[in-house]
Amino acid sequence: MGSKGASIEIQGLRVWLGSREVIKGISLSIPSNTVFTVMGPSGSGKSTLLRAINRILDLYPEARVEGRVVVDGLDIYSDSVDPSLVRRMIGMVFQVPNPIPNMSIYENVALGPKINRMVRSKRELDELVRWALERAYLWDEVRDRLDMPAGKLSGGQQQRLCIARALAMRPKALLMDEPTSNLDPVATSKIESLITELREYLTVVLVTHNPFQASRVSDYVAFIYDGRLVEVGPSSKIFTRPENELTEKYVTGRLVA
Amino acid sequence: MLKSYAGLAIAVVITIAGLAPLVHLIAVVTVNGVKAIAKNFPGFFIDERALPGSEAIGGVGPYIVGTLILTAIASLIGIPISILAAVYTTQSVRSRLGPLTSIFVRAMIEFPTIIIGLSVYGILRLLDLALQVIGLHSPIPRFSALSGSIALAIIMIPFIYSQVEESLKGVPMHLREAIYSLGGSRLVSSYILLRYVRASILAGIGIGVGKAMGETAPLLFTAFGSEYYPSGGLEALLKPIGALTLGIYTMALSGYDNWREASWGAAFILLAISIALFTAIRIISGRR
Numbered sequence: 001m002g003s004k005g006a007s008i009e010i011q012g013l014r015v016w017l018g019s020r021e022v023i024k025g026i027s028l029s030i031p032s033n034t035v036f037t038v039m040g041p042s043g044s045g046k047s048t049l050l051r052a053i054n055r056i057l058d059l060y061p062e063a064r065v066e067g068r069v070v071v072d073g074l075d076i077y078s079d080s081v082d083p084s085l086v087r088r089m090i091g092m093v094f095q096v097p098n099p100i101p102n103m104s105i106y107e108n109v110a111l112g113p114k115i116n117r118m119v120r121s122k123r124e125l126d127e128l129v130r131w132a133l134e135r136a137y138l139w140d141e142v143r144d145r146l147d148m149p150a151g152k153l154s155g156g157q158q159q160r161l162c163i164a165r166a167l168a169m170r171p172k173a174l175l176m177d178e179p180t181s182n183l184d185p186v187a188t189s190k191i192e193s194l195i196t197e198l199r200e201y202l203t204v205v206l207v208t209h210n211p212f213q214a215s216r217v218s219d220y221v222a223f224i225y226d227g228r229l230v231e232v233g234p235s236s237k238i239f240t241r242p243e244n245e246l247t248e249k250y251v252t253g254r255l256v257a
Numbered sequence: 258m259l260k261s262y263a264g265l266a267i268a269v270v271i272t273i274a275g276l277a278p279l280v281h282l283i284a285v286v287t288v289n290g291v292k293a294i295a296k297n298f299p300g301f302f303i304d305e306r307a308l309p310g311s312e313a314i315g316g317v318g319p320y321i322v323g324t325l326i327l328t329a330i331a332s333l334i335g336i337p338i339s340i341l342a343a344v345y346t347t348q349s350v351r352s353r354l355g356p357l358t359s360i361f362v363r364a365m366i367e368f369p370t371i372i373i374g375l376s377v378y379g380i381l382r383l384l385d386l387a388l389q390v391i392g393l394h395s396p397i398p399r400f401s402a403l404s405g406s407i408a409l410a411i412i413m414i415p416f417i418y419s420q421v422e423e424s425l426k427g428v429p430m431h432l433r434e435a436i437y438s439l440g441g442s443r444l445v446s447s448y449i450l451l452r453y454v455r456a457s458i459l460a461g462i463g464i465g466v467g468k469a470m471g472e473t474a475p476l477l478f479t480a481f482g483s484e485y486y487p488s489g490g491l492e493a494l495l496k497p498i499g500a501l502t503l504g505i506y507t508m509a510l511s512g513y514d515n516w517r518e519a520s521w522g523a524a525f526i527l528l529a530i531s532i533a534l535f536t537a538i539r540i541i542s543g544r545r
Contacts, residue, residue, distance in 0.1 A: 054438065056434055056438055059350060059430075059433060059434065059437055060350070061350040061351055084440050084441060084442050084443075084446075085440070087438055087439070087440040088439075088440025089440075091438065092434070092438040094431055094434060094435065095431075096431045098431045098432055098434070098435040099435070100432065100435065100436070100449070100453060102453060111439055111449070112439040112440065115439055115440060115441040115445050115449075116439075116440050116441070162435070165435075165439070169439065169440060
């Protein structure tokens with residue numbers, strides 16, 4: 001089921017939360033079918049940047065966005081675009097594993113396809129759910145208990161369930177907001193190897209404050225600091241020959257934020 | 258040590274003092290109510306009111322039916338409005354009308370209920386006068402089951418609304434993001450949110466319906482009261498209708514012993530329906 005991921009162009013993006021300017025003019029070009037990591041210290045604005053890409057920022061009444069985000073040629077902030085369409089095209093995985101606790105494992109994964117009327121029969125839905133759970137490395141662990149409430153899974157399993165839930169919508173891109181920051185090392189490494197496989201059929205935008213994770217999984221890395229883009233380039237270059245002193249300090253763990 | 262005993266003693270005394278009136282109320286209504294119902298069992302639940310001053314205690318059948326009809330129609334009107342309004346005010350994050358709606362609906366809890374009955378009466382009267390100009394009549398008569406149901410729906414709305422609004426607001430942001438990230442429209446996403454908080458919505462519906470069912474004042478100028486069973490199919494909704502509360506009010510204030518006794522029976526039935534409603538809601542909302 002390999003398919004083409006979306007390319008994402010961010011042009012002159014500025015975001016305010018209330019009166020505070022959190023993203024102070026960022027332009028980025030994210031090629032399709034890559035793992036693109038946005039790295040930076042806590043409070044640098046990376047989560048806000050990520051939330052601007054699928055318009056989930058619309059849920060925050062105090063947020064205001066300026067600039068353009070173009071996904072596969074579609075300007076997602078233009079008036080004619082329905083934000084729910086954007087979110088359907090771009091899946092998201094969050095820092096806190098957030099399956100809907102009172103729904104079963106199956107229902108959580110099936111929710112997106114159901115909402116968006118992507119399937120015509122129960123069999124098709126079953127297949128899609130299985131496909132998504134397999135992609136998220138979770139199928140073997142839960143195949144016998146799909147009816148169990150999702151809240152009863154372990155943290156790492158819940159996060160992989162959330163990845164499956166996002167994948168089941170067959171998105172063209174997946175936004176991941178520090179998906180392993182609440183997980184133990186074993187669960188983290190499972191998710192990291194999963195991420196590197198995802199790029200075969202979609203574009204991954206990963207946010208992390210952890211430079212080691214960034215170096216392990218990414219094709220490209222953007223380092224942002226205080227709402228501004230400091231440096232962007234292929235992962236190999238950012239970690240071996242950074243141009244900016246700030247980047248170098250951060251990747252070597254010497255930046256005191 | 259002594260201090261903690263004293264504290265405990267004070268707490269126990271206050272608790273007893275607080276619960277005593279409630280226990281007294283339930284006990285008195287139960288004892289007198291059961292006594293009255295026993296005099297004409299099971300006819301008390303079916304018969305119409307007895308002749309004033311006669312030996313017979315009669316029954317409150319039409320009042321029970323009236324209360325059930327009024328409450329059911331009021332719920333049909335009030336529950337969807339309350340839930341939709343709460344969805345609107347919590348999910349339209351940028352709307353200016355949302356916060357205003359919230360403040361206004363919450364203020365409605367404080368409205369004297371007799372004013373709500375009077376204003377429904379007044380609005381229907383004005384509507385009637387306006388329609389008379391073109392030779393028509395208001396489709397809803399002022400004294401009717403329908404007007405009474407509208408008044409009760411208005412009583413019910415703020416209670417259900419505030420509970421639904423609170424529970425939707427209480428959904429953690431990370432869950433709201435999860436639901437919205439699945440690409441559903443605002444309406445679909447709200448529906449999933451409502452399913453998530455359904456236990457507390459049911460509790461809100463229980464409070465609102467229970468409140469409306471126990472009201473007398475808003476019905477005085479609307480449902481008006483009747484001692485007969487509603488008849489004539491749906492036409493009955495356009496005629497005055499009785500209710501347990503109205504029956505208790507009329508009979509308890511009357512000078513006839515048999516009516517006064519029957520009003521205890523009616524009060525007991527009302528109390529029993531309320532308790533049954535709350536228990537049912539508790540059981541349903543406790544179950545996952």
